[in-house]
Amino acid sequence: MKGGIRKVFAYMVRYRAAGLFLFIFCLLTLVTLVNPTFLEWQNLRDIAVQAAPICIISCGLMLVLVTGEIDISVGSMMGLLAACMGAMASLSRGNWPPGVVIPLTLGIGMLLGLLNGWLVAYAGIPSIIVTLGMLTALRGVTELIMAGTWITDLPSGIRFLGTGTWLGIPVSVWTALAVFLVSLWLVHQTAIGKRIYAIGSNPHAARLAGLPIKPIKVFVFAWTGLLTGVATLVSVPQLSVVDSGIGVGLELLVITCVVVGGTAVNGGIGNLGGVLCGVVLMTMISTVLIFMKLGEDATYWSRAIQGLFILGAILADHWISNQRKT
């Protein structure tokens, strides 16, 4: 019996998606018992809308981690992209049509990602340094662009991306779903997906096998940049005010989700299903705390709990690698 429980536990830890899924299920049951309104459509929809941009960026960031690199600049990148989008689209400033603003925002995101990737792969600077620099620099540029002002007059075309719905489901959720499916295809059905994993799994062997290591690293950073653009487009228009503080701390949340989802921080391992569960779990937590009627303390708790989760995830990874050895 004890062996059986141990086995189930080992399975849950090893197949992160399954473990997290069970965890989410238990959590849902618990909260619903305390407060049945949690399962109301409106609340679930709110959680989904909150999770959508995180999920979109996580799909990219997971690939960065799988290659053995890291990107901590996505928060500032979103800040800058929000400012650019706001400046281009706002009625009182650029007043450019959405057909121009959308591709430009995505393009800038991708270019910033390309720059990250180029500095890491070709200039040979460690990714933690490059993206730490970007984290600071991009926030600075954002503040320059916004110059202490706010944007409140986004046109309805852009607003629709954030608040519109199709078949009763928000555009942002549809977008996250699409990004997730494309990522699944990328990881499982394309050559580049396989190569991303190979590079992170054994860089020495990747070199001997002649894999195009540098272009692939540039690709994962650019892809993350592009996805940050997508996330900006579907999340920022939900806000009534665009200022220079958008996306502060976002990078930590995204990294937490990806790592809790079972992605190895030193490369080679990462599973989209796990990451999706990680995103759902982490975005649920703050809502759950509110519904657990913790009142004022809820926000403080949510930070602490996020931290505990990331430690728990790393402990679990450690445990798995010990299990493999014995």
Next chain:
Amino acid sequence: MERLKTNALSKSYGGTHALKDISMDIIAGEVHALCGENGAGKSTLIKILSGVERPDTGKVHWRDAPLPLGKVDAIEAHGVVAVHQEPVIFPHLNAVDNLFVGREHAMACGIWLNQASMRKQTQNILATLGEALSVTEPVGEMSLAQRQMVSMARALIHQCRILILDEPTASLSARESASLFGRINVLKEQGVGILYVSHRLEEVFKLADRVTVLRDGASVGTWAIKDLNRDTLIKHMVGREVPVAPPTSSPNVKPTKQPVIEVSALCRKGAFNDISFHIQPGEILGMSGLVGAGRSEIARALFGVDRFDSGNILYGGRTWTSLTIQDAIAHGIAMVPEDRQLQGLVLPLSVETNLLLPSLANHECFRGLDQGTMRSTAGDLVTQLGIKTESPSKPAESLSGGNQQKIVIGKWLHTHPTLLILDEPTRGVDVGAKSEVHRIIQALAAKGTAILLISSELPEILSLSDRIMVLCGGCNQGILSRQEATQEILLRRSLPTDSGRDI
């Protein structure tokens, strides 16, 4: 004529001239051996021929047309394929992905991978190599020999015209080697040219048609195998006359003392079963068997890396029913592991640091670590073992494979272990250094260290061990004294019998 010809290739890394002006050729249908001491430049030449590195100067011609240098995929497309010294293995991926990453089969205009066809080919190639491996399990969970096979299979899925093998038998035992030689002969009949690197000279004499010798990055010459014998070949490699005497047997009569370690009925499901033996101070117990017979697993259990399910170990006045690595080290057990890259070395750290890691405590003084004695100890080890490096402060990963192996052994010499476990200690080490390592092992035994020696090289086991234990399928097939043991007996006992013992 179909041949691969190099033209004055040179390559240097920083101040090291790894290759100087190499011109040689490999003709279709021949086995061309490449010999040289550790650090002579063999692997560097192979990296250039396979496109991993670009030479500083020089050219390579294939079928009289220049080969695109520095592009692995383009060179593979010409049918020139290499199996490198360190296996090209992606531990987190399964066998199919390991074989096909970088040359994936696509369908539907490249937007969808053709998994079925890749899986089928993987199964076929593994079957022709005689390996029954799972194609879904991550390769990192397989044994070193199985990983080596996957790496070999990766090369053989190509229709190759020139096959380059860099020490392919280093982690294979007699039976796998024999099946590899069979494979090589088949390819040779089909007109494939083979460049073969090995430190095991008997293999060179068995397989090769011609031999090229490298020394210090320069080519010494190329000879037909019939014009050479073992001594002349060694002379060309080393550059001077060296009598490589077979290791002299240490005096075998040892008074029976209290054993250092007594293992009784040790079991681990799926790895080994009912293993009992003891080793006395100053005794060398050899462990022989095929790859996968459970030898490394036993070593790992004794060192506390793996758990064991039942049985116990009497060691240091205690009966252990479970053991951690910390316990093992604290009680004077040392181990040279099988896989130097993953387990034996901290690759990015310097040669010096790697050499001193286990004996750092010896260098502690009131200001911390005594840099002076550390440097001189490391320097001594480098000279004693003949480790070829530009300076002891270079990272261990910049050394040639055999020189890395010397570090893995060297680092234990200044500690004084009570029990030393050696898992393939001379893998990839050249002839000269090999006899030095043998000498060191015997010196340690003479000082009273009990030694457990695992080796797939029968001559090594036979000449060093006082007693030899043969394993097959995780079971003890009996312990022989040195007088009783011969190559034939060891081989016969290590082959599975028809009755098929299961564990």
